[in-house]
Amino acid sequence: xxxxxxxxxxxxxxxxxxxxxxxxxxxxxxxxxxxxxxxxxxxxxxxxxxxxxxxxxxxxxxxxxxxxxxxxxxxxxxxxxxxxxxxxxxxxxxxxxxxxxxxxxxxxxxxxxxxxxxxxxxxxxxxxxxxxxxxxxxxxxxxxxxxxxxxxxxxxxxxxxxxxxxxxxxxxxxxxxxxxxxxxxxxxxxxxxxxxxxxxxxxxxxxxxxxxxxxxxxxxxxxxxxxxxxxxxxxxxxxxxxxxxxxxxxx
Amino acid sequence: xxxxxxxxxxxxxxxxxxxxxxxxxxxxxxxxxxxxxxxxxxxxxxxxxxxxxxxxxxxxxxxxxxxxxxxxxxxxxxxxxxxxxxxxxxxxxxxxxxxxxxxxxxxxxxxxxxxxxxxxxxxxxxxxxxxxxxxxxxxxxxxxxxxxxxxxxxxxxxxxx
Numbered sequence: 001x002x003x004x005x006x007x008x009x010x011x012x013x014x015x016x017x018x019x020x021x022x023x024x025x026x027x028x029x030x031x032x033x034x035x036x037x038x039x040x041x042x043x044x045x046x047x048x049x050x051x052x053x054x055x056x057x058x059x060x061x062x063x064x065x066x067x068x069x070x071x072x073x074x075x076x077x078x079x080x081x082x083x084x085x086x087x088x089x090x091x092x093x094x095x096x097x098x099x100x101x102x103x104x105x106x107x108x109x110x111x112x113x114x115x116x117x118x119x120x121x122x123x124x125x126x127x128x129x130x131x132x133x134x135x136x137x138x139x140x141x142x143x144x145x146x147x148x149x150x151x152x153x154x155x156x157x158x159x160x161x162x163x164x165x166x167x168x169x170x171x172x173x174x175x176x177x178x179x180x181x182x183x184x185x186x187x188x189x190x191x192x193x194x195x196x197x198x199x200x201x202x203x204x205x206x207x208x209x210x211x212x213x214x215x216x217x218x219x220x221x222x223x224x225x226x227x228x229x230x231x232x233x234x235x236x237x238x239x240x241x242x243x244x245x246x247x248x249x250x251x
Numbered sequence: 252x253x254x255x256x257x258x259x260x261x262x263x264x265x266x267x268x269x270x271x272x273x274x275x276x277x278x279x280x281x282x283x284x285x286x287x288x289x290x291x292x293x294x295x296x297x298x299x300x301x302x303x304x305x306x307x308x309x310x311x312x313x314x315x316x317x318x319x320x321x322x323x324x325x326x327x328x329x330x331x332x333x334x335x336x337x338x339x340x341x342x343x344x345x346x347x348x349x350x351x352x353x354x355x356x357x358x359x360x361x362x363x364x365x366x367x368x369x370x371x372x373x374x375x376x377x378x379x380x381x382x383x384x385x386x387x388x389x390x391x392x393x394x395x396x397x398x399x400x401x402x403x404x405x406x407x408x409x410x411x412x
Contacts, residue, residue: 035385035395042387049301053330124331128300131333131411132391139386 005181006119007061009188012224014054015082018072020103021047022239023090032093039139046132053125073243077236078226085168087232094157097143098165104137106172109197113189141205148209155210163214170219253321255284258291261319268307269390272350275308279338282329291324296334299391336411347408348374353396355410371407373398
């Protein structure tokens with residue numbers, strides 16, 4: 001059971017990284033300025049690199065001889081466990097940056113906590129990824145402030161993005177028996193604790209950016225259990241096309 | 252006789268595919284080298300998780316050792332301890348500068364959002380009057396800078412700790 005819980009936990013993290021990495025990759029060649037085109041695809045590459053490490057570990061835990069490619073490319077929609085936030089469309093640049101900021105502010109304290117995990121491979125991946133995530137968070141935070149405290153239009157777009165994404169952000173802290181089983185063994189932090197750090201960070205940056213936290217706490221959940229929004233199928237169609245059309249192809 | 256030191260000296264001939272003036276030893280990505288049963292294990296650590304050069308480096312390592320007559324080598328990827336720019340050798344830093352890439356300088360804590368950007372010297376004219384254009388440059392490990400004195404745009408190898 002414990003092995004199974006750990007597999008599920010690592011898979012959720014891997015899917016978060018993969019799906020957001022795929023979304024950011026869509027900006028390639030479409031960034032508002034060249035520097036941001038490069039920044040978003042660089043961050044995408046970091047996330048996909050993290051996903052590879054996490055899928056390798058998940059495959060090892062699963063013990064069925066699968067590779068990271070099998071897990072990334074050859075599952076059905078309801079087998080992906082990423083949070084709904086990460087599959088939301090890129091929208092405008094403000095939407096992409098706010099989605100990124102909510103995620104980076106979640107990942108940083110999570111990786112910090114996981115570096116202390118007795119699960120050696122998980123701690124190693126966290127240690128490696130944390131260094132990258134600090135740069136991602138700095139980048140997205142600075143953009144949130146620049147957009148929020150920028151022009152009337154950039155402020156409006158940033159606030160619209162928050163109002164739209166807020167309902168998805170809570171799912172990052174979704175917990176079930178997977179988390180409680182691993183937490184009981186002190187292998188992972190409870191996400192409630194991470195949420196406290198997250199909210200503090202979010203409040204600080206949004207205040208600096210003159211942006212408001214929505215008072216409506218309506219929330220969507222489902223991704224962690226494999227129930228996705230209508231956008232997920234389109235992402236997978238893109239992501240899996242080559243492997244489905246030409247099984248086992250390599251480059 | 253094959254020893255870890257000898258293998259390490261062979262790897263001094265393998266260059267980084269993205270920054271060819273640096274060898275992988277200069278870059279500090281080769282960790283322990285040891286014999287395990289019948290194979291030499293070369294531990295390799297990535298600079299960044301998604302660095303696309305890692306597969307190429309692995310292939311280059313095996314090809315170089317093969318060329319030197321060492322056929323029983325394997326590359327093992329390790330993540331911990333995580334790579335840091337502190338592992339770039341002094342010689343490597345010098346080579347970077349000559350190549351036009353500013354080597355990493357110690358930065359204040361990156362968790363501080365509004366911490367000042369580090370003082371990076373222009374690799375062309377050495378002026379410290381430079382500005383950061385973008386935190387993400389041509390690869391994940393570099394940031395994009397410009398010299399205010401001589402106007403030269405240049406890459407800065409970001410400090411990673």
